[in-house]
Amino acid sequence: MRITIFGSGYVGLVTGACLADVGHDVTCIDIDADKISHLKDGKVPIHEPGLETLIRHNLEEGRLHFTTDAAEAVNFGLLQFIAVGTPPDEDGSADLQHVLKVARTIGMHMQDYKIIVDKSTVPVGTADQVRATIAETLSERGAELAFDVCSNPEFLKEGAAIEDFSKGARVVVGTDSERVKRAMRECYAPYSRLQDKLIFMDVRSAELTKYAANAMLATKISFINEIAHLAEHVGADIEQVRHGIGSDPRIGYHFIYPGCGYGGSCFPKDVKALSHTARGLGHESALLEAVEAVNHRQKGQLFNKLAQAFDHDLQGKTIALWGLAFKPNTDDMREAPSRTLMESLWDAGAKVQAYDPEASDECRRLYGQRGDLTLTRHRDEALEGADALVICTEWKAFRAVDFDVLRDALASPVLVDGRNLFDPDTVKAAGLRYYAMGRGDSV
Numbered sequence: 001m002r003i004t005i006f007g008s009g010y011v012g013l014v015t016g017a018c019l020a021d022v023g024h025d026v027t028c029i030d031i032d033a034d035k036i037s038h039l040k041d042g043k044v045p046i047h048e049p050g051l052e053t054l055i056r057h058n059l060e061e062g063r064l065h066f067t068t069d070a071a072e073a074v075n076f077g078l079l080q081f082i083a084v085g086t087p088p089d090e091d092g093s094a095d096l097q098h099v100l101k102v103a104r105t106i107g108m109h110m111q112d113y114k115i116i117v118d119k120s121t122v123p124v125g126t127a128d129q130v131r132a133t134i135a136e137t138l139s140e141r142g143a144e145l146a147f148d149v150c151s152n153p154e155f156l157k158e159g160a161a162i163e164d165f166s167k168g169a170r171v172v173v174g175t176d177s178e179r180v181k182r183a184m185r186e187c188y189a190p191y192s193r194l195q196d197k198l199i200f201m202d203v204r205s206a207e208l209t210k211y212a213a214n215a216m217l218a219t220k221i222s223f224i225n226e227i228a229h230l231a232e233h234v235g236a237d238i239e240q241v242r243h244g245i246g247s248d249p250r251i252g253y254h255f256i257y258p259g260c261g262y263g264g265s266c267f268p269k270d271v272k273a274l275s276h277t278a279r280g281l282g283h284e285s286a287l288l289e290a291v292e293a294v295n296h297r298q299k300g301q302l303f304n305k306l307a308q309a310f311d312h313d314l315q316g317k318t319i320a321l322w323g324l325a326f327k328p329n330t331d332d333m334r335e336a337p338s339r340t341l342m343e344s345l346w347d348a349g350a351k352v353q354a355y356d357p358e359a360s361d362e363c364r365r366l367y368g369q370r371g372d373l374t375l376t377r378h379r380d381e382a383l384e385g386a387d388a389l390v391i392c393t394e395w396k397a398f399r400a401v402d403f404d405v406l407r408d409a410l411a412s413p414v415l416v417d418g419r420n421l422f423d424p425d426t427v428k429a430a431g432l433r434y435y436a437m438g439r440g441d442s443v
Protein backbone atom coordinates (compact mmCIF):
# COMPACT_ATOMS: atom_id res chain seq x y z
CA MET A 1 0.00 0.00 0.00
CA ARG A 2 1.17 3.55 -0.64
CA ILE A 3 0.87 5.66 2.48
CA THR A 4 1.57 9.33 3.21
CA ILE A 5 2.20 10.61 6.71
CA PHE A 6 1.97 14.28 7.61
CA GLY A 7 4.17 15.19 10.60
CA SER A 8 7.51 13.53 11.36
CA GLY A 9 7.44 13.78 15.15
CA TYR A 10 7.13 10.90 17.61
CA VAL A 11 3.89 9.54 16.21
CA GLY A 12 4.49 10.23 12.52
CA LEU A 13 7.98 8.74 12.50
CA VAL A 14 7.05 5.63 14.44
CA THR A 15 3.96 5.08 12.27
CA GLY A 16 5.94 5.65 9.07
CA ALA A 17 8.87 3.44 10.05
CA CYS A 18 6.68 0.61 11.32
CA LEU A 19 4.38 0.61 8.28
CA ALA A 20 7.39 0.67 5.92
CA ASP A 21 8.99 -2.16 7.86
CA VAL A 22 6.08 -4.52 7.14
CA GLY A 23 6.29 -3.78 3.42
CA HIS A 24 4.16 -0.71 2.78
CA ASP A 25 5.59 2.12 0.69
CA VAL A 26 5.61 5.20 2.91
CA THR A 27 6.31 8.90 2.36
CA CYS A 28 6.69 11.13 5.42
CA ILE A 29 6.31 14.87 5.04
CA ASP A 30 7.13 17.63 7.51
CA ILE A 31 7.29 21.42 7.27
CA ASP A 32 10.57 21.40 9.19
CA ALA A 33 13.10 21.25 6.34
CA ASP A 34 16.08 20.68 8.68
CA LYS A 35 14.37 17.70 10.26
CA ILE A 36 13.60 16.19 6.84
CA SER A 37 17.12 16.71 5.60
CA HIS A 38 18.52 14.89 8.67
CA LEU A 39 15.97 12.11 8.29
CA LYS A 40 16.95 11.58 4.65
CA ASP A 41 20.45 10.81 5.99
CA GLY A 42 18.98 8.41 8.55
CA LYS A 43 19.54 10.83 11.46
CA VAL A 44 16.61 10.76 13.86
CA PRO A 45 16.03 13.94 15.89
CA ILE A 46 14.37 12.17 18.85
CA HIS A 47 15.46 9.41 21.17
CA GLU A 48 13.17 6.43 20.78
CA PRO A 49 14.65 2.93 21.26
CA GLY A 50 15.02 1.07 17.95
CA LEU A 51 13.64 3.89 15.79
CA GLU A 52 16.88 4.97 14.12
CA THR A 53 17.75 1.40 13.12
CA LEU A 54 14.25 0.89 11.71
CA ILE A 55 14.36 4.15 9.74
CA ARG A 56 17.83 3.47 8.32
CA HIS A 57 16.92 -0.05 7.30
CA ASN A 58 13.76 1.04 5.49
CA LEU A 59 15.49 3.99 3.83
CA GLU A 60 18.04 1.53 2.45
CA GLU A 61 15.28 -0.83 1.32
CA GLY A 62 13.65 2.08 -0.52
CA ARG A 63 10.30 1.74 1.25
CA LEU A 64 10.56 4.92 3.34
CA HIS A 65 10.86 8.38 1.84
CA PHE A 66 11.07 11.86 3.36
CA THR A 67 9.99 15.07 1.69
CA THR A 68 8.89 18.66 2.25
CA ASP A 69 7.08 18.72 -1.10
CA ALA A 70 3.34 18.81 -0.40
CA ALA A 71 2.15 17.99 -3.94
CA GLU A 72 4.47 14.98 -4.09
CA ALA A 73 3.34 13.76 -0.65
CA VAL A 74 -0.39 14.18 -1.28
CA ASN A 75 -0.23 12.37 -4.59
CA PHE A 76 1.78 9.50 -3.13
CA GLY A 77 -0.54 7.64 -0.81
CA LEU A 78 -4.11 6.42 -0.89
CA LEU A 79 -4.02 6.78 2.89
CA GLN A 80 -3.09 10.26 4.14
CA PHE A 81 -2.28 10.03 7.83
CA ILE A 82 -2.37 13.26 9.82
CA ALA A 83 0.10 13.00 12.73
CA VAL A 84 0.90 16.64 13.44
CA GLY A 85 0.91 18.29 16.86
CA THR A 86 -2.26 19.43 18.63
CA PRO A 87 -0.79 21.59 21.43
CA PRO A 88 -2.98 23.18 24.08
CA ASP A 89 -4.28 26.64 23.36
CA GLU A 90 -4.26 29.24 26.14
CA ASP A 91 -7.70 28.13 27.33
CA GLY A 92 -6.68 24.45 27.41
CA SER A 93 -8.49 23.51 24.20
CA ALA A 94 -6.60 21.57 21.52
CA ASP A 95 -5.12 23.88 18.91
CA LEU A 96 -6.17 22.44 15.57
CA GLN A 97 -4.34 24.86 13.30
CA HIS A 98 -1.75 22.27 12.15
CA VAL A 99 -4.38 19.59 11.51
CA LEU A 100 -6.55 21.96 9.48
CA LYS A 101 -3.54 23.27 7.58
CA VAL A 102 -2.79 19.70 6.51
CA ALA A 103 -6.45 19.30 5.48
CA ARG A 104 -6.10 22.40 3.28
CA THR A 105 -2.85 21.07 1.80
CA ILE A 106 -4.55 17.78 0.92
CA GLY A 107 -7.52 19.60 -0.60
CA MET A 108 -5.20 21.79 -2.63
CA HIS A 109 -3.09 19.01 -4.18
CA MET A 110 -5.19 15.84 -4.38
CA GLN A 111 -5.95 14.54 -7.87
CA ASP A 112 -7.93 11.40 -7.04
CA TYR A 113 -9.76 9.61 -4.20
CA LYS A 114 -8.00 9.77 -0.82
CA ILE A 115 -8.66 8.43 2.65
CA ILE A 116 -7.64 10.94 5.29
CA VAL A 117 -6.73 9.28 8.60
CA ASP A 118 -6.71 11.47 11.72
CA LYS A 119 -4.01 10.01 13.96
CA SER A 120 -3.37 13.19 15.93
CA THR A 121 -5.29 13.38 19.20
CA VAL A 122 -8.20 15.66 18.34
CA PRO A 123 -11.46 16.70 20.00
CA VAL A 124 -14.74 15.14 19.03
CA GLY A 125 -15.99 16.71 15.81
CA THR A 126 -12.55 17.31 14.28
CA ALA A 127 -13.08 14.75 11.50
CA ASP A 128 -16.11 16.85 10.45
CA GLN A 129 -13.92 19.97 10.41
CA VAL A 130 -11.24 18.18 8.36
CA ARG A 131 -13.92 17.00 5.93
CA ALA A 132 -15.38 20.52 5.63
CA THR A 133 -11.93 22.09 5.12
CA ILE A 134 -11.00 19.68 2.34
CA ALA A 135 -14.40 20.11 0.67
CA GLU A 136 -14.05 23.90 0.81
CA THR A 137 -10.51 23.81 -0.63
CA LEU A 138 -11.61 21.48 -3.43
CA SER A 139 -14.52 23.74 -4.28
CA GLU A 140 -12.18 26.79 -4.40
CA ARG A 141 -10.16 24.83 -6.98
CA GLY A 142 -13.35 23.91 -8.80
CA ALA A 143 -12.43 20.25 -8.33
CA GLU A 144 -14.95 17.51 -7.64
CA LEU A 145 -13.12 14.59 -6.04
CA ALA A 146 -14.29 11.95 -3.61
CA PHE A 147 -12.56 11.41 -0.29
CA ASP A 148 -13.25 9.94 3.15
CA VAL A 149 -12.08 11.00 6.59
CA CYS A 150 -11.64 8.52 9.43
CA SER A 151 -10.25 8.58 12.93
CA ASN A 152 -7.42 6.25 13.98
CA PRO A 153 -6.13 7.55 17.32
CA GLU A 154 -2.68 6.46 18.43
CA PHE A 155 -2.06 4.83 21.82
CA LEU A 156 1.72 4.37 21.71
CA LYS A 157 3.91 5.29 24.67
CA GLU A 158 7.15 7.13 24.12
CA GLY A 159 10.04 4.88 25.14
CA ALA A 160 8.22 1.74 23.95
CA ALA A 161 6.64 3.20 20.84
CA ILE A 162 7.63 0.59 18.27
CA GLU A 163 6.48 -2.31 20.43
CA ASP A 164 3.23 -0.46 21.20
CA PHE A 165 2.55 0.34 17.56
CA SER A 166 3.20 -3.21 16.38
CA LYS A 167 1.69 -5.18 19.26
CA GLY A 168 -0.72 -2.71 20.83
CA ALA A 169 -3.79 -3.64 22.85
CA ARG A 170 -6.07 -2.44 20.04
CA VAL A 171 -6.36 -0.41 16.85
CA VAL A 172 -9.35 1.89 16.96
CA VAL A 173 -10.81 3.04 13.65
CA GLY A 174 -13.72 5.44 13.53
CA THR A 175 -15.61 5.24 10.24
CA ASP A 176 -18.93 4.17 8.79
CA SER A 177 -17.55 3.54 5.31
CA GLU A 178 -16.98 -0.04 4.12
CA ARG A 179 -14.32 1.18 1.68
CA VAL A 180 -12.37 2.80 4.53
CA LYS A 181 -12.73 -0.31 6.69
CA ARG A 182 -11.26 -2.44 3.86
CA ALA A 183 -8.34 -0.05 3.38
CA MET A 184 -7.57 0.18 7.10
CA ARG A 185 -7.72 -3.62 7.42
CA GLU A 186 -5.24 -3.86 4.54
CA CYS A 187 -3.00 -1.26 6.19
CA TYR A 188 -2.79 -3.19 9.45
CA ALA A 189 -3.02 -6.68 7.86
CA PRO A 190 0.74 -7.39 8.06
CA TYR A 191 0.51 -7.15 11.84
CA SER A 192 -0.87 -10.57 12.61
CA ARG A 193 -1.03 -9.71 16.32
CA LEU A 194 -3.34 -6.80 15.58
CA GLN A 195 -5.79 -8.61 13.34
CA ASP A 196 -8.28 -9.49 16.04
CA LYS A 197 -7.66 -6.17 17.77
CA LEU A 198 -9.11 -3.86 15.14
CA ILE A 199 -12.10 -2.12 16.69
CA PHE A 200 -14.37 -0.30 14.26
CA MET A 201 -16.74 2.32 15.63
CA ASP A 202 -18.27 5.63 14.61
CA VAL A 203 -15.93 8.58 14.15
CA ARG A 204 -17.01 10.57 17.22
CA SER A 205 -16.68 7.57 19.50
CA ALA A 206 -13.16 6.93 18.18
CA GLU A 207 -12.19 10.55 18.83
CA LEU A 208 -13.56 10.37 22.37
CA THR A 209 -11.95 6.97 23.03
CA LYS A 210 -8.46 8.48 22.85
CA TYR A 211 -9.26 11.22 25.37
CA ALA A 212 -11.11 8.82 27.64
CA ALA A 213 -8.11 6.46 27.67
CA ASN A 214 -5.63 9.18 28.58
CA ALA A 215 -7.97 10.73 31.13
CA MET A 216 -8.40 7.33 32.80
CA LEU A 217 -4.64 6.78 33.01
CA ALA A 218 -4.04 10.29 34.35
CA THR A 219 -6.81 9.71 36.89
CA LYS A 220 -5.09 6.55 38.14
CA ILE A 221 -1.85 8.47 38.63
CA SER A 222 -3.51 11.37 40.43
CA PHE A 223 -5.53 8.94 42.54
CA ILE A 224 -2.46 7.13 43.86
CA ASN A 225 -0.67 10.45 44.38
CA GLU A 226 -3.63 11.73 46.38
CA ILE A 227 -3.49 8.63 48.58
CA ALA A 228 0.33 9.06 48.83
CA HIS A 229 -0.26 12.58 50.08
CA LEU A 230 -2.61 11.24 52.75
CA ALA A 231 -0.20 8.41 53.62
CA GLU A 232 2.50 10.95 54.30
CA HIS A 233 0.32 12.74 56.81
CA VAL A 234 -1.10 9.72 58.59
CA GLY A 235 2.22 7.90 58.88
CA ALA A 236 1.46 5.13 56.38
CA ASP A 237 3.66 3.79 53.56
CA ILE A 238 2.08 4.20 50.13
CA GLU A 239 4.18 1.36 48.70
CA GLN A 240 2.58 -1.07 51.15
CA VAL A 241 -0.83 0.42 50.37
CA ARG A 242 -0.14 0.01 46.64
CA HIS A 243 0.56 -3.68 47.12
CA GLY A 244 -2.52 -3.99 49.24
CA ILE A 245 -4.88 -2.48 46.69
CA GLY A 246 -3.19 -3.73 43.51
CA SER A 247 -3.69 -7.34 44.53
CA ASP A 248 -7.42 -6.86 43.98
CA PRO A 249 -7.96 -7.82 40.32
CA ARG A 250 -10.64 -5.15 40.02
CA ILE A 251 -7.92 -2.58 40.72
CA GLY A 252 -4.70 -4.21 39.46
CA TYR A 253 -1.10 -2.99 39.71
CA HIS A 254 -0.88 -1.14 36.41
CA PHE A 255 -0.44 2.60 36.54
CA ILE A 256 -0.75 3.03 40.29
CA TYR A 257 2.83 4.05 40.96
CA PRO A 258 3.10 7.11 43.18
CA GLY A 259 5.58 9.72 41.99
CA CYS A 260 6.21 13.37 41.31
CA GLY A 261 3.37 13.80 38.84
CA TYR A 262 2.69 12.98 35.22
CA GLY A 263 4.20 15.01 32.38
CA GLY A 264 4.87 14.54 28.70
CA SER A 265 3.12 15.77 25.63
CA CYS A 266 -0.12 13.86 26.14
CA PHE A 267 -1.67 13.47 29.60
CA PRO A 268 -1.47 17.14 30.67
CA LYS A 269 -2.78 18.48 27.39
CA ASP A 270 -5.42 15.79 26.84
CA VAL A 271 -6.88 16.12 30.34
CA LYS A 272 -7.05 19.90 29.82
CA ALA A 273 -8.63 19.52 26.39
CA LEU A 274 -11.28 17.11 27.65
CA SER A 275 -12.05 19.43 30.56
CA HIS A 276 -12.39 22.26 28.07
CA THR A 277 -14.79 20.21 25.94
CA ALA A 278 -16.89 19.49 29.04
CA ARG A 279 -16.91 23.17 30.05
CA GLY A 280 -17.93 24.15 26.53
CA LEU A 281 -20.98 21.93 26.95
CA GLY A 282 -21.89 23.65 30.21
CA HIS A 283 -20.68 20.70 32.25
CA GLU A 284 -17.80 21.37 34.69
CA SER A 285 -15.91 18.09 34.99
CA ALA A 286 -15.12 18.05 38.70
CA LEU A 287 -13.17 14.82 38.29
CA LEU A 288 -10.90 16.00 35.47
CA GLU A 289 -10.28 19.35 37.19
CA ALA A 290 -9.26 17.48 40.33
CA VAL A 291 -6.95 15.14 38.39
CA GLU A 292 -5.15 18.18 37.04
CA ALA A 293 -5.05 20.01 40.37
CA VAL A 294 -3.60 16.98 42.18
CA ASN A 295 -0.96 16.62 39.47
CA HIS A 296 -0.04 20.28 39.75
CA ARG A 297 0.37 19.95 43.50
CA GLN A 298 2.38 16.75 43.11
CA LYS A 299 4.88 18.37 40.75
CA GLY A 300 5.56 20.97 43.43
CA GLN A 301 6.29 18.31 46.06
CA LEU A 302 9.94 17.81 45.10
CA PHE A 303 10.67 21.46 45.77
CA ASN A 304 8.57 21.46 48.97
CA LYS A 305 10.51 18.50 50.33
CA LEU A 306 13.84 20.14 49.54
CA ALA A 307 12.68 23.42 51.09
CA GLN A 308 11.68 21.52 54.21
CA ALA A 309 15.05 19.74 54.34
CA PHE A 310 16.90 23.07 54.17
CA ASP A 311 14.65 25.11 56.51
CA HIS A 312 13.18 26.97 53.54
CA ASP A 313 16.52 28.51 52.60
CA LEU A 314 17.85 27.17 49.31
CA GLN A 315 19.75 30.34 48.38
CA GLY A 316 23.23 29.40 47.14
CA LYS A 317 22.63 25.66 47.46
CA THR A 318 23.61 23.29 44.66
CA ILE A 319 21.05 20.59 43.99
CA ALA A 320 21.92 17.49 41.96
CA LEU A 321 19.14 16.14 39.74
CA TRP A 322 19.06 12.64 38.29
CA GLY A 323 16.62 12.53 35.41
CA LEU A 324 15.24 15.35 33.29
CA ALA A 325 13.00 13.50 30.83
CA PHE A 326 9.35 13.15 31.85
CA LYS A 327 9.86 9.38 31.93
CA PRO A 328 12.64 6.88 31.13
CA ASN A 329 13.71 5.90 27.61
CA THR A 330 12.87 9.23 26.04
CA ASP A 331 14.52 12.63 25.73
CA ASP A 332 11.13 14.37 25.88
CA MET A 333 10.96 17.04 28.59
CA ARG A 334 7.52 18.45 27.76
CA GLU A 335 5.76 19.21 31.08
CA ALA A 336 8.37 17.12 32.95
CA PRO A 337 8.35 17.39 36.77
CA SER A 338 12.11 18.16 36.53
CA ARG A 339 11.23 21.47 34.87
CA THR A 340 8.87 22.55 37.64
CA LEU A 341 11.59 21.70 40.15
CA MET A 342 14.44 23.42 38.31
CA GLU A 343 12.44 26.59 37.77
CA SER A 344 11.45 26.74 41.47
CA LEU A 345 15.06 26.13 42.50
CA TRP A 346 16.31 28.95 40.31
CA ASP A 347 13.64 31.27 41.73
CA ALA A 348 14.88 30.34 45.22
CA GLY A 349 18.48 31.18 44.29
CA ALA A 350 19.76 27.60 44.05
CA LYS A 351 21.92 26.03 41.36
CA VAL A 352 21.11 22.85 39.48
CA GLN A 353 23.60 20.18 38.49
CA ALA A 354 21.74 17.63 36.39
CA TYR A 355 22.33 14.32 34.66
CA ASP A 356 20.02 12.51 32.24
CA PRO A 357 21.09 9.62 29.97
CA GLU A 358 19.30 11.14 26.96
CA ALA A 359 17.71 14.53 27.65
CA SER A 360 20.73 16.84 28.16
CA ASP A 361 20.57 18.25 24.62
CA GLU A 362 16.86 18.87 24.99
CA CYS A 363 17.48 20.63 28.32
CA ARG A 364 20.14 22.82 26.70
CA ARG A 365 17.72 23.63 23.87
CA LEU A 366 15.00 24.60 26.36
CA TYR A 367 17.05 26.64 28.83
CA GLY A 368 20.18 27.66 26.89
CA GLN A 369 23.44 28.45 28.66
CA ARG A 370 22.92 29.71 32.20
CA GLY A 371 25.20 30.01 35.17
CA ASP A 372 22.86 28.19 37.51
CA LEU A 373 22.57 25.05 35.34
CA THR A 374 25.31 22.48 34.79
CA LEU A 375 24.63 19.37 32.74
CA THR A 376 26.97 16.52 33.48
CA ARG A 377 28.00 13.58 31.32
CA HIS A 378 27.91 11.00 34.09
CA ARG A 379 25.49 10.22 36.88
CA ASP A 380 27.96 10.63 39.75
CA GLU A 381 29.51 13.80 38.30
CA ALA A 382 26.23 15.56 39.13
CA LEU A 383 26.91 14.88 42.84
CA GLU A 384 30.25 16.72 42.96
CA GLY A 385 29.90 19.71 45.26
CA ALA A 386 26.12 19.21 45.56
CA ASP A 387 24.16 19.69 48.78
CA ALA A 388 21.37 17.24 47.97
CA LEU A 389 20.20 14.81 45.31
CA VAL A 390 16.72 14.67 43.78
CA ILE A 391 15.61 11.78 41.56
CA CYS A 392 13.06 12.99 39.03
CA THR A 393 12.99 10.13 36.49
CA GLU A 394 13.17 6.40 37.16
CA TRP A 395 15.88 5.54 34.62
CA LYS A 396 17.28 2.02 35.18
CA ALA A 397 20.76 3.47 35.68
CA PHE A 398 19.59 5.14 38.93
CA ARG A 399 18.35 2.00 40.64
CA ALA A 400 21.64 0.59 41.93
CA VAL A 401 23.23 3.10 44.29
CA ASP A 402 26.01 2.78 46.88
CA PHE A 403 24.43 4.86 49.63
CA ASP A 404 27.70 5.24 51.55
CA VAL A 405 29.31 6.80 48.49
CA LEU A 406 26.24 8.98 47.96
CA ARG A 407 26.27 10.18 51.58
CA ASP A 408 29.96 11.11 51.37
CA ALA A 409 29.49 12.92 48.06
CA LEU A 410 26.70 15.21 49.29
CA ALA A 411 27.41 18.21 51.55
CA SER A 412 24.13 17.64 53.42
CA PRO A 413 23.09 14.04 53.16
CA VAL A 414 19.62 14.71 51.69
CA LEU A 415 18.05 12.39 49.12
CA VAL A 416 14.66 13.33 47.66
CA ASP A 417 13.31 10.37 45.71
CA GLY A 418 10.46 11.42 43.42
CA ARG A 419 10.01 7.83 42.21
CA ASN A 420 10.25 5.73 45.38
CA LEU A 421 13.14 3.69 44.02
CA PHE A 422 14.67 2.62 47.32
CA ASP A 423 13.94 0.89 50.57
CA PRO A 424 13.71 3.68 53.19
CA ASP A 425 15.39 1.64 55.93
CA THR A 426 18.43 0.89 53.75
CA VAL A 427 18.83 4.54 52.77
CA LYS A 428 18.41 5.79 56.32
CA ALA A 429 20.83 3.15 57.67
CA ALA A 430 23.52 4.74 55.48
CA GLY A 431 22.96 8.04 57.30
CA LEU A 432 21.03 9.80 54.55
CA ARG A 433 17.89 11.85 55.18
CA TYR A 434 15.41 10.21 52.80
CA TYR A 435 12.39 12.08 51.49
CA ALA A 436 10.25 9.81 49.33
CA MET A 437 6.68 10.16 48.06
CA GLY A 438 4.04 9.08 50.57
CA ARG A 439 6.28 6.96 52.73
CA GLY A 440 5.31 7.74 56.28
CA ASP A 441 7.87 9.29 58.59
CA SER A 442 10.32 10.01 55.79
CA VAL A 443 8.16 12.96 54.69
Ligand code: NAD
Nearest residue numbers: 007008009010011030031083084085086098120121154158
Ligand atom coordinates in the same frame (compact mmCIF):
# COMPACT_ATOMS: atom_id res chain seq x y z
P1 NAD B 1 5.51 16.26 17.54
O1 NAD B 1 5.44 17.65 18.02
O2 NAD B 1 6.64 15.37 18.01
O3 NAD B 1 5.53 16.22 15.96
C1 NAD B 1 4.65 16.93 15.14
C2 NAD B 1 5.34 17.19 13.80
O4 NAD B 1 4.38 17.74 12.90
C3 NAD B 1 6.48 18.19 13.88
O5 NAD B 1 7.65 17.62 13.33
C4 NAD B 1 5.98 19.37 13.04
O6 NAD B 1 7.03 20.05 12.36
C5 NAD B 1 5.04 18.66 12.08
N1 NAD B 1 4.07 19.54 11.40
C6 NAD B 1 3.38 20.59 11.90
N2 NAD B 1 2.58 21.12 10.96
C7 NAD B 1 2.77 20.38 9.83
C8 NAD B 1 2.23 20.43 8.52
N3 NAD B 1 1.33 21.35 8.18
N4 NAD B 1 2.65 19.52 7.61
C9 NAD B 1 3.57 18.57 7.96
N5 NAD B 1 4.12 18.48 9.17
C10 NAD B 1 3.73 19.37 10.10
O7 NAD B 1 4.11 15.60 17.92
P2 NAD B 1 3.81 14.08 18.37
O8 NAD B 1 4.28 13.88 19.77
O9 NAD B 1 4.24 13.16 17.29
O10 NAD B 1 2.21 14.14 18.42
C11 NAD B 1 1.44 14.20 17.24
C12 NAD B 1 -0.01 13.94 17.63
O11 NAD B 1 -0.14 12.60 18.14
C13 NAD B 1 -0.56 14.85 18.73
O12 NAD B 1 -1.90 15.09 18.49
C14 NAD B 1 -0.39 14.01 19.99
O13 NAD B 1 -1.31 14.37 20.98
C15 NAD B 1 -0.69 12.62 19.45
N6 NAD B 1 -0.05 11.54 20.21
C16 NAD B 1 1.19 11.67 20.70
C17 NAD B 1 1.78 10.62 21.42
C18 NAD B 1 3.16 10.74 21.98
O14 NAD B 1 3.52 9.92 22.83
N7 NAD B 1 3.97 11.70 21.56
C19 NAD B 1 1.05 9.42 21.61
C20 NAD B 1 -0.22 9.30 21.07
C21 NAD B 1 -0.78 10.38 20.39
